[in-house]
Amino acid sequence: MAQKVKLSTIAEALGLSTATVSLALRDSPLVAEVTRERIKAEAIASGYIYNRRAASLRTSKSGIVGVCVHDIMNPFFGEILIAIEHELDRHRQTFILSNHYDNLSKQRSFVDTMLQLGADGLILSPAIGTPASDLELAEGNSLPVVLIARTVEGSDAGSFRGDDSIGMAMLVRALIAEGHRSIAMVGGTSKTSTGRLREAGYLHALAEAGIEFRPEWRIAGPRGRHSGFDAAETFVRIAERPTAVCCFSDLVALGFMYGLSRAGLRPGIDVAVAGYDDIDEAAIATPPLTTVANGQKEVGRRAASALLARLGGTAFAETEELIVPELRMRQSSGFDWNARPDLK
Amino acid sequence: MAQKVKLSTIAEALGLSTATVSLALRDSPLVAEVTRERIKAEAIASGYIYNRRAASLRTSKSGIVGVCVHDIMNPFFGEILIAIEHELDRHRQTFILSNHYDNLSKQRSFVDTMLQLGADGLILSPAIGTPASDLELAEGNSLPVVLIARTVEGSDAGSFRGDDSIGMAMLVRALIAEGHRSIAMVGGTSKTSTGRLREAGYLHALAEAGIEFRPEWRIAGPRGRHSGFDAAETFVRIAERPTAVCCFSDLVALGFMYGLSRAGLRPGIDVAVAGYDDIDEAAIATPPLTTVANGQKEVGRRAASALLARLGGTAFAETEELIVPELRMRQSSGFDWNARPDLK
DNA sequence: CTGAAAGCGCTTACAG
DNA sequence: CTGAAAGCGCTTACAG
CATH class of the missing domain: 1.10.260 (434 Repressor (Amino-terminal Domain))
Known part of the structure; x- marks a missing residue:
């Protein structure tokens, strides 16, 4: 040496x-x-x-794809990332992973770094408030961008995700079919397309069934396990407590169930709880969590394929069709009506 | 443009x-x-x-630090990574993150990529079976390596981690102090230093108390939530079922508690359960999980500082001293002796 | 099938 | 305080 x-x-x-x-x-x-x-x-x-730097300087190809999401530790993204990794590995692309924690300036500095390193492409779950011009900046400097999970208004960047409003509507319909007439929604924010669409699905299903929505049913905000846990405290103080709760995500639901237990309520017995995403943990949780499968693997695979196709100059191999969600009914939504004779 | x-x-x-x-x-x-x-x-x-590639070609500094762990989705690493990220950000280093899934050839291809990109340094939680020569290859090509969580035999690469054997011994002593005389250990493998050290601590604490270890108490293997869940099935079939279980990690313990519930046993009441790491979720779990705080933040911070010091040519600013673990007693280990009159 | 030469976009002594 | 020139280690037409 x-x-x-x-x-x-x-x-x-x-x-x-x-x-x-x-x-x-x-x-x-x-x-x-x-x-x-x-x-x-x-x-x-x-x-x-x-020496890749030398080669890359000469060829202006780097073999690097940048991937940036809010939080790589979130199992929802984890499952998407595994699929992306698998797809990029097959094409011998190095991928650089980062969190932006929904912080726009962190995301910008990431995109900047990718530009400086001459990355070949970008896969982004755009941070709250991402303007279309940020994506155009990348595209304008020949850095193709593909979106996952969320969309950016005014941008024509392809976005791969599940059909959030349909999925949430399906779930709420199922709860209504079980006999629930008062259903809360915990978590998510109107600042993201995901939050808006899932809330829209929730409201739509209520309206459709002729159930009048009450403002106190909507506990917006939580997007993680810990904040889901905290939300239970707010929930138990609602005067006429809803019999069912649909959460923004499985992570929120899992934390919320912990919170209910802490407050002395049994999830699945005293309160029906449902999540969204069907992450790995959902099926083994106590109680097993009712949720909506959101096609994480498919999202990751399609996004990576679409990007690779663009890099290869091929026409879009993957369609941007929304992935069709699927209901997963489990015990967490098995509210025990006998435990609340007052509601019968 | x-x-x-x-x-x-x-x-x-x-x-x-x-x-x-x-x-x-x-x-x-x-x-x-x-x-x-x-x-x-x-x-x-x-x-x-x-154009960083051009600059880097000229200066042979890239401003890149590579970080590779088994699984970035594991909250244990997540907490370490946040600390590393924070430290590297302050020094305007870009960090490239990757999983090796304990697959030696994935780790090798990562190191290789870092070498090709001219990374300035490497932070590694070495994959099972990593030979010292792999680290020397990097060092020999002027890519300094710092280790986290695990050590590599025969290598003098600095390693930052908690004191695994002391920590596990402390925990088991605490269980013994609660009156337990039959304690199982679930998860971990002798193929990693972490696994060996925690098992040693467990065995040491038993021997110290004059408790004779029984082979069926040791359910080795599980290192994730799902395999922890599966291990409960093996556990409930042990003829004279232990009254307490210490798990290799919180993730294993959390999965194991799910598994116990599934099998109809109440964690914290029918079986005392403890984890290791004190991840965020431990304190809000149902029941709250007894565990050992393992200093993830400190590990990440020190490892990054040590690497940065080496890059800067400064003498090692951080010592390699093991981080002192701390016990966190919570309800999951609050075995209810009244529920098992036969054991009194 | 192999070689000589130019050039990718920077930075760094060295002059002035 | 500013400029001319060399060079980092590759790849790519172009010759032969």
């Missing part, structure tokens, strides 16, 4: 030119097979390390 | 040299203030994007 090994080191050792070495290392048919083998052997023997 | 703007574009527009522009943009005192302001204004006006 005394001296850094570069193409020219190999070339000199073998009495060849750097051009030949470069071609051989990338399996060009232009180089005779014997020569290629000699070169590869020498590269390994000498501990050669390919 | 018609033509790509580079240093020379700005230089020409202003009738200056690229050298001056380059210096001005990096706030060199060598450039007169008026000139600097003119240059900066022009850079912004023209939409100039700094």
Whole structure:
């Protein structure tokens, strides 16, 4: 390791030119097979390390895809990210992952870094308040952008996600079918498209069934486990407590169920609870969580494929059709009417 | 955005040299203030994007730090990563995050990519089976490595982590103090230093109290929520069922508690359960989880500081001292002896 | 099938 | 305080 090994080191050792070495290392048919083998052997023997920065400077391709979401620790994104990773790996793209925590300036500095590194593409779950011009800045500097989970108003960047309003409406309809006439919604914010659409689905299903919505049923805000937990405190203080609660996400629902228990209420018995996303944990939770499968894997796979197609210059291989949500009924919504004879 | 703007574009527009522009943009005192302001204004006006690849090729500094752990979705790592991110952000280093899923060849390809991109440093939670030579390869190519959570035998790479054996021993002693004489340990593997050390602490505390360890008490393997859930099935089939269980991690414990409930046993009442790590969720879980605080924030902060110090050429600012664990007693370990009169 | 030469966009001594 | 020139390590036409 005394001296850094570069193409020219190999070339000199073998009495060849750097051009030949470069071609051989990338399996060009232009180089005779014997020569290629000699070169590869020498590269390994000498501990050669390919300098991507130099190559990238020359070719203006970096093999890097940037991925930025609110929170990589959120299992919802985790499942999407695994699918993206899988897809990008297959195409030997390096991916750079980051959180923006819904902080616009963090997201901007990420996009900036990607621009500076010459990333080939971007997959974004846009931070709250992302203006279309931010996406145009990237696109304008030949950095294609694909969106996941959320949309950005006024932008024509493709977005891959589930059908949030339909999904939430399906869920609320199912709760109504179980006999519930007072249903709260916990979590989510109107600042995101996801929040707006799920709330719209909730309100739509209520209206459709002729149930009059009451403002105190809507506890907006929570988007994580901890804030879901805290929301239970607000919930138990509602004068005429709803018999069912649909949450913005599974994470919120799981935290909310912890909060109900803490308050002495049994989820699934005293209060019906439902989540959204069907993350891995939902099926094993206590009680198992009723939720809506939101196609995370499909979202990740399609977004990555769409981006790769754009990089390859191919026409959009993937459609932007919304992924159709599926209901997962489990015990958390199995409200026990016998426990509340007053409501019968 | 018609033509790509580079240093020379700005230089020409202003009738200056690229050298001056380059210096001005990096706030060199060598450039007169008026000139600097003119240059900066022009850079912004023209939409100039700094090309880091070019700069990095020239300076052989990339401003990139690679971070690779088994699973970024694991909240244990999540908490470490936040601390690392915070520390690196302050020093304007870009960090590239990746999972290796304890797959050695994934880890190798990550290290390789970092080498190719000319990363300045690496923070690694080494995959199972990582040989010291893998770390030497990186170091030998001037890529400094700092370890978190685990150690690598035969390597002198600094490792930042909690004192696993002491922590687990403390926990088991506490369970013994509550009156338990039969304590199982669920999860973890002897293939990692963490697994070996926590098991050693467990065995040590038993021996110390004169309790004879029984092989069926040790359910090795699980390291995630789902496998913790599955382990409960094995646990309930133990002939003389232990009254307490200490788990390899909080994630395992949380899954295990779900599993116990599924099997009809009440965690904290029928079986005392404890975790390890004190992740955020532990305190709000049902029941709240007894565990050991493992200093994730401190691990992340120290590891990042140590790496940055090495990059800066400073002597190691952070010591490699193990972080002292702290007990967090909560209700999950509050076994109700009255529920099992046979054991009194 | 192989080589010589230019150039990607920066930064860094070195002059002036 | 500013400029001319070399060079980081690749790849890519272009010759031969």
